[in-house]
Amino acid sequence: MTSKLYIHDINPNSLVNGPGTRAVVWVQGCSIGCPGCFNPGTHSKMSATDEGADPERLGRELGQLNVDGLTLSGGEPLEQPEAVSELIRSFRQVNPGTVLIFSGYAPQRIFASPAARSAILLADAVLAGPYVEGTDPSEIWNSKQLILVTDRIKPDTLTPERRMEVSFQSDDTLRLSGYPDKRLREIFSNLMKVGLSDD
Template sequence: MKLALSRVHFPVTTLGPGRRLGIWVQGCSIRCPGCISSDTWAKRGPDVEVAELLDRVRPWLQVCDGITISGGEPFEQPEALEQLLHAIRQLSGGSVLVYSGLPLEALASCDVVKQGLVDCLISDPFDVSMGQTKYLRGSDNQRMTCLTALGHEVFGSLDRHATDSDRRLDVMFDSDGEVWLAGIPSRGDMARLQLILENQGTYLRTTEARS
């Protein structure tokens, strides 16, 4: 089975506790205004075998504290997501956090959730008109739900307001020279960074969708 994949990175320290493996899927039909990852919206056919992806990340799965899956919308590829998570359960004891723009009520009946393959779910569409005070969330309407005993153990104390120390980003360098920032920036951070760099003669293209 194949998955439409955007990118993977390790370590990610800004999308859950510890040093996590980050997996971003490609394709999202929700397209929330103001989304920081509009580059993952475009649909394309599944192009990476799940087994191939697992071979690629296997060394990281053996040392990571957890896995965070985002996108894109992971639940728009339910069969591939299920296969991926079943395999991750066999290869890693780390916690699994999945981001989805779908409402929690729509996800409760999904096989991936019912089978206990997700330890913690952050759900509901990003709403740029809402406040942004909660840890690991882009807008305050988004809900953090612990779904397993491991989820409660790892994430139970994290359903809280964000602190200043939480407001950081990971910098990732791709083999082709592109630089990515992973995490949840505060409102306006990307525009401010773009202005600072342009004033220094450096061009920055952001993937933040216009709201």
């Protein structure tokens, strides 16, 4: 039986969420709640009446895009490990690209869960561990540990940078993605409050 994948957002063409051009899925739901998290809107879980996505169908759709790979972030992807596994398998059936997972789980927690372990073994690399906000760009992932499942993603392609992208959404909102520090997030938030002038 197919699981449902609860999704916060999807970017079919991102340049700041892993090496190359990537399709990015931010899942909905995270029980960790790291202070300073980039995506606090992803923390709450979907209710029982919310309709999730079919991960097999979504994987095929994303796999048909002209991308170098798939990135899963959130929220916490490994709180939906069965659906994430289905998504990755389906993506790989139509796209030879790499798969990268951002997880707030420490490696020990991942390895202790058979379902989470199975999910990461379908990926090429996992950046694992809770987010800890730092002030220096080199500290973006200082709390993370890189788990290389294959040699298809090189560690030097995951060097953290303060790169960002802003994109228009289908619901006429803007999405800020990448690794902005607190100051840059505040600037973006203030711009959103002011709005864009018609002059």
